[in-house]
Amino acid sequence: MNDSRLKNIFGDTYTEDFFSNGSRFRDTLNEKGILIFKSFIGSSGLMALQEEANMLKEHSYKSSSEYNVYISEHDNSFSKNSPRNRIMSTSKKCIPNDLIPKESILQRIYDSHLVKSFFLDLLDKDELYPYEDPLSSININYYDKGDALGWHFDNSDYTITLLVKNCKKGGVYEFFNDMRYKDGNEDYDFVQKILDNEVSGIKVNSFEGDLMIFKGSKSIHQVTAVEEGERILVTFNYNESRGVSLSEKSRKTFFGRLK
Numbered sequence: 350m351n352d353s354r355l356k357n358i359f360g361d362t363y364t365e366d367f368f369s370n371g372s373r374f375r376d377t378l379n380e381k382g383i384l385i386f387k388s389f390i391g392s393s394g395l396m397a398l399q400e401e402a403n404m405l406k407e408h409s410y411k412s413s414s415e416y417n418v419y420i421s422e423h424d425n426s427f428s429k430n431s432p433r434n435r436i437m438s439t440s441k442k443c444i445p446n447d448l449i450p451k452e453s454i455l456q457r458i459y460d461s462h463l464v465k466s467f468f469l470d471l472l473d474k475d476e477l478y479p480y481e482d483p484l485s486s487i488n489i490n491y492y493d494k495g496d497a498l499g500w501h502f503d504n505s506d507y508t509i510t511l512l513v514k515n516c517k518k519g520g521v522y523e524f525f526n527d528m529r530y531k532d533g534n535e536d537y538d539f540v541q542k543i544l545d546n547e548v549s550g551i552k553v554n555s556f557e558g559d560l561m562i563f564k565g566s567k568s569i570h571q572v573t574a575v576e577e578g579e580r581i582l583v584t585f586n587y588n589e590s591r592g593v594s595l596s597e598k599s600r601k602t603f604f605g606r607l608k
């Protein structure tokens with residue numbers, strides 16, 4: 350790596366050459382809805398990240414939230430049991446960006462031009478911006494025993510995550526690829542089948558150090574409850590326009606404060 354701030358972070362495969370052309374992964378992402386870059390973080394980087402996450406954990410904010418899969422307000426024109434209104438829940442702990450040290454590997458990855466140009470190329474975007482508020486661009490999420498992430502669609506088109514620590518049992522990421530719309534409309538019937546456990550999705554086996562990119566706004570997803578151990582997942586969050594803050598409601602829910 351020419352950039353000294355990126356030394357000793359990535360796994361062996363992830364050279365300058367690797368990052369120089371993200372577009373070669375575009376078709377796979379579009380077809381499969383997900384890309385997993387195995388051992389994106391090398392072993393020394395991973396050790397540093399786990400240590401950092403452990404140290405920060407005592408400052409994390411514990412939240413329990415309830416929402417529907419569309420993360421939208423209750424709509425009276427649908428029944429209470431409609432997937433449009435059905436209540437899902439998430440419980441986790443979270444470290445917002447302003448508690449992550451500037452020298453952290455996470456911040457160095459997020460600020461890197463090399464990595465960002467790779468994402469731009471891969472996602473076919475002209476620009477990606479950090480959140481305007483100081484909390485929401487990079488988050489460390491902790492799932493302890495019993496913690497889970499209920500079914501939902503994300504607000505942003507793409508979600509980029511890094512698994513820092515895997516739990517021993519449970520905590521499985523499951524998704525249905527690009528199934529949200531049918532003939533241009535929300536496919537409530539299919540979502541109902543998912544929520545009623547009549548169908549099962551693709552379960553992803555990911556490992557510590559893996560970077561995952563998925564189409565979160567079109568692919569419903571969940572993480573099952575952690576049964577044993579602890580799962581630590583970092584999200585790298587970007588916006589397509591400048592000056593966007595995460596909603597006040599979400600900041601209050603996940604960080605317990607607005608700034």
Ligand SMILES: [Fe+2]
Binds near residue numbers: 502503508565
């Ligand atoms: Fe999500």
